[in-house]
Amino acid sequence: xxxxxxxxxxxxxxxxxxxxxxxxxxxxxxxxxxxxxxxxxxxxxxxxxxxxxxxxxxxxxxxxxxxxxxxxxxxxxxxxxxxxxxxxxxxxxxxxxxxxxxxxxxxxxxxxxxxxxxxxxxxxxxxxxxxxxxxxxxxxxxxxxxxxxxxxxxxxxxxxxxxxxxxxxxxxxxxxxxxxxxxxxxxxxxxxxxxxxxxxxxxxxxxxxxxxxxxxxxxxxxxxxxxxxxxxxxxxxxxxxxxxxxxxxxxxxxxxxxxxxxxxxxxxxxxxxxxxxxxxxxxxxxxxxxxxxxxxxxxxxxxxxxxxxxxxxxxxxxxxxxxxxxxxxxxxxxxxxxxxxxxxxxxxxxxxxxxxxxxxxxxxxxxxxxxxx
Numbered sequence: 001x002x003x004x005x006x007x008x009x010x011x012x013x014x015x016x017x018x019x020x021x022x023x024x025x026x027x028x029x030x031x032x033x034x035x036x037x038x039x040x041x042x043x044x045x046x047x048x049x050x051x052x053x054x055x056x057x058x059x060x061x062x063x064x065x066x067x068x069x070x071x072x073x074x075x076x077x078x079x080x081x082x083x084x085x086x087x088x089x090x091x092x093x094x095x096x097x098x099x100x101x102x103x104x105x106x107x108x109x110x111x112x113x114x115x116x117x118x119x120x121x122x123x124x125x126x127x128x129x130x131x132x133x134x135x136x137x138x139x140x141x142x143x144x145x146x147x148x149x150x151x152x153x154x155x156x157x158x159x160x161x162x163x164x165x166x167x168x169x170x171x172x173x174x175x176x177x178x179x180x181x182x183x184x185x186x187x188x189x190x191x192x193x194x195x196x197x198x199x200x201x202x203x204x205x206x207x208x209x210x211x212x213x214x215x216x217x218x219x220x221x222x223x224x225x226x227x228x229x230x231x232x233x234x235x236x237x238x239x240x241x242x243x244x245x246x247x248x249x250x251x252x253x254x255x256x257x258x259x260x261x262x263x264x265x266x267x268x269x270x271x272x273x274x275x276x277x278x279x280x281x282x283x284x285x286x287x288x289x290x291x292x293x294x295x296x297x298x299x300x301x302x303x304x305x306x307x308x309x310x311x312x313x314x315x316x317x318x319x320x321x322x323x324x325x326x327x328x329x330x331x332x333x334x335x336x337x338x339x340x341x342x343x344x345x346x347x348x349x350x351x352x353x354x355x356x357x358x359x360x361x362x363x364x365x366x367x368x369x370x371x372x373x
């Protein structure tokens with residue numbers, strides 16, 4: 001996925017500024033959005049639901065993709081070569097495919113979960129448990145590691161025309177087989193599962209609902225959740241499709257290296273990376289539960305910020321009051337007659353009969369001196 005930029009002509013190129021800005025926008029929106037999704041699900045113990053567990057796993061995969069892949073890919077268009085070393089060359093591309101597999105497998109699993117929840121709500125209760133969902137998530141990540149593992153050797157850092165690049169080193173025939181396997185197992189099979197399950201789910205919902213009767217609240221909730229997951233799945237398919245089509249055209253079609261194909265390759269990358277930041281937007285637009293959760297988090301943050309400001313104001317007010325009182329004490333003490341510089345005089349306590357050396361006596365009372373620090 002990370003091919004070094006083709007030989008650039010002398011002079012300023014707009015993509016060296018525009019594309020990193022787009023990557024920055026994807027990074028900010030994706031980081032904030034996915035963190036909000038995780039906070040909403042974890043804050044109120046919402047992960048006891050199987051669907052929420054899969055949404056949580058999807059958010060973790062998207063957040064990992066955002067943090068470990070997007071910043072490094074953005075540097076391709078701003079730096080002359082690869083500057084992050086051989087380990088990151090392998091690790092970044094491994095994480096790209098690891099999170100892509102995890103997302104596609106999670107979406108396929110959650111489509112099965114929604115089909116069972118709607119088609120067999122009673123019989124599937126024993127199967128759709130949090131424990132089984134966690135087992136499925138572990139299985140998803142295990143399969144993702146297996147399928148993305150070969151990419152640890154697919155890319156390597158080396159010198160090319162006095163530049164350090166991170167580029168595929170496999171033979172052409174091996175790369176073709178690997179890219180075709182990635183297309184089949186990370187896209188074709190999950191999309192077929194998504195299509196089959198959601199078509200059957202929608203058909204069942206369409207036939208089982210009588211338009212003359214009101215639906216129960218549970219059915220309404222299930223329909224809303226299913227609609228939200230279907231939108232997320234469709235966006236995943238649309239965002240990753242151009243990336244796979246470009247690779248297929250490179251291997252089996254006509255894909256010359258010119259300005260048009262260069263733009264197409266960039267757009268396919270941006271679109272596939274943008275998929276990691278659109279899910280929180282879908283949740284906020286479609287799900288009332290997520291909208292309320294986002295609002296609560298923002299309100300809590302605002303309250304904490306306001307409380308911190310009040311606390312700082314109170315501390316500053318206390319300090320100002322103490323300074324004013326200290327100034328008043330110093331001014332009064334300076335006005336006392338017979339006062340020695342830097343000393344105060346107070347009546348002595350009757351602790352002993354001996355009179356302090358070097359002190360004066362006024363009337364029948366003795367005095368002592370002490371320094372004001």
